[in-house]
Amino acid sequence: MITITDSRIEEYLLKLQPEYDPHLREMEKMAQDRQFPIVDRLVGRFLYLVTRLKQPRLVVEMGSGFGYSAYWFARAISINCKVVLIEYAEENIEYARRLFAEKGFAARAEFRVGNALEIGREYRDIDILFIDIDKFQYPDAIEAMLPNLSPDALVIADNSLWHGRVVENNGDKESDGVRRFNEFIFSRNDFFTTIIPLRDGILLAYRLK
Amino acid sequence: MITITDSRIEEYLLKLQPEYDPHLREMEKMAQDRQFPIVDRLVGRFLYLVTRLKQPRLVVEMGSGFGYSAYWFARAISINCKVVLIEYAEENIEYARRLFAEKGFAARAEFRVGNALEIGREYRDIDILFIDIDKFQYPDAIEAMLPNLSPDALVIADNSLWHGRVVENNGDKESDGVRRFNEFIFSRNDFFTTIIPLRDGILLAYRLK
Numbered sequence: 001m002i003t004i005t006d007s008r009i010e011e012y013l014l015k016l017q018p019e020y021d022p023h024l025r026e027m028e029k030m031a032q033d034r035q036f037p038i039v040d041r042l043v044g045r046f047l048y049l050v051t052r053l054k055q056p057r058l059v060v061e062m063g064s065g066f067g068y069s070a071y072w073f074a075r076a077i078s079i080n081c082k083v084v085l086i087e088y089a090e091e092n093i094e095y096a097r098r099l100f101a102e103k104g105f106a107a108r109a110e111f112r113v114g115n116a117l118e119i120g121r122e123y124r125d126i127d128i129l130f131i132d133i134d135k136f137q138y139p140d141a142i143e144a145m146l147p148n149l150s151p152d153a154l155v156i157a158d159n160s161l162w163h164g165r166v167v168e169n170n171g172d173k174e175s176d177g178v179r180r181f182n183e184f185i186f187s188r189n190d191f192f193t194t195i196i197p198l199r200d201g202i203l204l205a206y207r208l209k
Numbered sequence: 210m211i212t213i214t215d216s217r218i219e220e221y222l223l224k225l226q227p228e229y230d231p232h233l234r235e236m237e238k239m240a241q242d243r244q245f246p247i248v249d250r251l252v253g254r255f256l257y258l259v260t261r262l263k264q265p266r267l268v269v270e271m272g273s274g275f276g277y278s279a280y281w282f283a284r285a286i287s288i289n290c291k292v293v294l295i296e297y298a299e300e301n302i303e304y305a306r307r308l309f310a311e312k313g314f315a316a317r318a319e320f321r322v323g324n325a326l327e328i329g330r331e332y333r334d335i336d337i338l339f340i341d342i343d344k345f346q347y348p349d350a351i352e353a354m355l356p357n358l359s360p361d362a363l364v365i366a367d368n369s370l371w372h373g374r375v376v377e378n379n380g381d382k383e384s385d386g387v388r389r390f391n392e393f394i395f396s397r398n399d400f401f402t403t404i405i406p407l408r409d410g411i412l413l414a415y416r417l418k
Contacts, residue, residue: 045403053262
């Protein structure tokens with residue numbers, strides 16, 4: 001396991017970026033208490049900024065957990081735009097539904113329970129596709145979703161450095177999935193792809209019209 | 210001095226992202242030979258992606274060196290859009306001018322020699338402001354340029370972690386400049402700001418309309 005970013009730097013960044021939104025803090029606390037993996041606040045803020053720049057009409061999330069990243073997307077999109085949360089665990093989606101309703105985000109979100117690869121394909125002209133499902137499924141996910149992306153879509157994948165295990169060679173199927181996913185998308189000339197070594201690695205692939 | 214990103218991760222990222230552009234490689238080699246500081250390829254690719262998302266009409270660079278970052282901006286902008294290079298060393302600007310001409314980028318660039326704070330103020334409605342001058346000047350630069358930004362401008366500053374020295378307390382004027390700059394821009398409610406711990410720290414501040 002490799003430390004991707006020095007912890008003193010992370011601390012400095014968090015101090016610079018206070019967040020007073022009680023719903024965010026509730027989710028961050030819950031993630032900590034339950035040891036539930038979420039993209040953290042630094043990644044959340046980065047997703048927010050990228051989404052503001054992109055101005056998507058439709059964001060589809062594959063693997064929403066209890067809605068932390070979706071909450072950042074919902075904050076960043078305009079009214080009449082939509083974020084779709086897909087998650088296999090019903091209790092997570094019910095939590096997200098309640099929290100979004102409290103925040104007034106219900107109208108800009110759709111909540112789906114089930115298999116992300118199946119449900120994801122129901123959507124077309126996706127402007128931002130966010131991938132955060134089981135890592136061994138990443139290659140299948142991108143292949144399945146390519147026809148459903150808008151011509152200038154942005155694909156964002158969490159854990160694209162997988163705790164640094166992409167540079168080791170353990171042969172486990174999760175690391176292998178992430179590595180093959182990275183190689184697949186970087187090899188495509190119709191995407192401009194880069195990985196930001198923020199937290200566990202955020203891959204951004206922008207489809208070139 | 211703190212290692213912001215593990216070197217094995219940087220190597221992995223570079224291998225995934227080959228660049229066959231001979232001008233880029235020439236500049237990267239020259240930077241290495243002369244020990245001239247440039248944003249590296251990973252940052253260059255990140256700037257490219259952000260610029261594609263932002264679609265700026267006018268990019269102004271304060272502190273262009275011999276044009277490496279400007280080259281990435283020039284690649285990313287549309288025709289009829291412009292990147293302004295400002296640099297105090299004439300030989301650097303002459304190098305950039307020749308290289309841009311060879312690449313066919315001359316029409317989308319303006320080359321200025323002199324004080325970045327003075328020359329920068331000649332431009333209005335700046336969509337992307339890139340700051341990479343002497344670090345102690347960062348606070349003055351942002352204050353001087355605020356009135357010249359477009360309503361949804363993106364400010365990008367290189368070296369916003371200054372080799373990790375922002376978390377130490379050496380009292381040198383360069384670290385102090387970066388720290389004060391970060392605090393200033395993060396404290397403003399009209400900007401949404403975040404720092405990406407890529408190479409030496411890239412600050413992104415998006416002006417909220």
